[in-house]
Amino acid sequence: MASIVYQYPLDLTGSLTSNAVERQITLGTGKVNRAFAFPDGPFFADTFRLRVANRPDATYERGTDYELIFAHPTYEKLTKNREIVMAVVVTNTAIPTDITVSAQVVGGPQSANIVAIEQAIAELNLDNRTIAFKDLRNVPDTFPSAPTYKDVGDIYGFEYIITVLAGIKDAISSGDAVQLENIKAILESLKNDFLDALNAHINATGNVHHLDIHQVNGLTETEIRALIRDVQSAIDATITEINALKKADEALGRRIDAVVNSLEAWNDQLNVVAQNYQKMALALANLNSLVLQLQKSINDLNTKLNQVIQRVDALEQQGQETDQKIDQLQQNLDALKQQVNNNTNAISQANQNLQNHIAADDPHTGYLHKRYGGVVQAPVHVNANLTSRDDVQAEAGTR
Structure with missing residues (x-):
């Protein structure tokens, strides 16, 4: 072998x-x-x-x-x-x-x-000669009967299984071409429905995205008025400080006037002394001590006058600083006004962008409708019209 x-x-x-x-x-x-x-x-x-x-x-x-x-x-x-x-x-x-x-x-x-x-x-050389049954030796008188089997279709209750299997066989035999064409037709219908919904969304008017003024980096009228009130309060406080400085300046003027009046009185007294000096020339020796005392008083007055002058200079310096503060406050006020103008322009630009977005032919080329499949590219729509790929696939029966 x-x-x-x-x-x-x-x-x-x-x-x-x-x-x-x-x-x-x-x-x-x-x-x-x-x-x-x-x-x-x-x-x-x-x-x-x-x-x-x-x-x-x-x-x-x-x-x-x-x-x-x-x-x-x-x-x-x-x-x-x-x-x-x-x-x-x-x-x-x-x-x-x-x-x-x-x-x-x-x-x-x-x-x-x-x-x-x-x-x-x-190469086994098998013997395929014909042998008569009667030539067999030691054949038993009886043989066990051959096992009998029932067809599964003869058993009660299997009829519906046979029907279902026959239907499955017919469906497989019919091929996938018809199903493929049906799927293509369904996809084409879904595409047309989606395009109709997309065009309806593009042609919609109004605030279709439900955006508020803060989502476009703007301020509401109430917030702008609150800012204006804050600026006005700062201006009022500055005016109050200016009035206080004016009152202090007026008080200083009155004190200077008092000093001037005192000097005039002292001048009158000096004139009287001079007249008395002329009249009392013979009593000059007695008046020398008085003159020295008067001279000392004059020196003291000069010292006080110098101090007053220094205080006046200091007040003038404070006045200049006050003027600088007023100028700075004016600049701040101008800056606040410019900020208000910028906010107003930003609101106008945001409104214009919103109108341009609404009027655009295709503002959301990547957004897809939940009923028609696709992927949301950005979390802009928050209503039930847009969702994720998994939701779309689950609803379409492809996941």
Whole structure:
């Protein structure tokens, strides 16, 4: 008896170069999925490559263009959990009929040569002569009856299962072309509905986004009036300080007038003394002491006068500082007025931008409606008309 011939040696490591095979495959003409069993038995999934026969440089990806099916759990255990599969399903309809596949096969008993097996069976020299039943010896008088089986369709209660299976078979036999056309029609209807809703949103008038003045970096009339009141309060406080400084200046003037009046009185007294000096020339010796006393008084008065002059200079300096404060307050007032003008311009610009946004032909090209699928690019709409991709997919039945 001839031994079974293995095409490839058993390789559980996926490293033998003798087990690296490449085959030409001709796919069927199916429009959706086309499948084939790998001609050389189970192979390592991570070594599989699929290419077009006339374009060997173009490769295809698993999960996108094809799937590997029929895992071999026994060999996966022997190869330390490496994925071993036996068949391929081509899902990309753009892949042509003639392709080239390559992989590292497991080999061994899974790659037995069918021709050698047939030859071995032929070499058994089996005796196929006809034997009459009466020529058999030691035949028992009776034989056990053969087991009988009932068709599952004859059992009560299975009718609906048969009907459902028949319906499933008919649905599969009818093909996916009609369903695909129906899906295309549904998608086209969804697209048209979405475009209608998008155009209705674009052509809508008014504050369709429900934005307030703060969301466009503006101030309300109440807030502007509050700022004006604060500025007016600051101006009133400044005027009060100015009036207080005026009163202090008037009081200082009155004190200076009093000093001047005192000096005039002293001058009158000096005149009287001078007259008395002329009259009392003979009594000059007696008056020398009085003159010295008067001179001392004059010196004291001069000292006080100098002090008054210094105080006047200090008051003038304070007056200059007050003028500077008034100028600074005026500048602050001008700045506040400019800020009010800027806020007014910002409000006007925000209103203009809002009107431009409303009047724009396509202000939200990336926003999609919840009923029609898509992704929200920014959290602008807060109503129930827009949502996330997961919600849309869940409602559409694709998630």
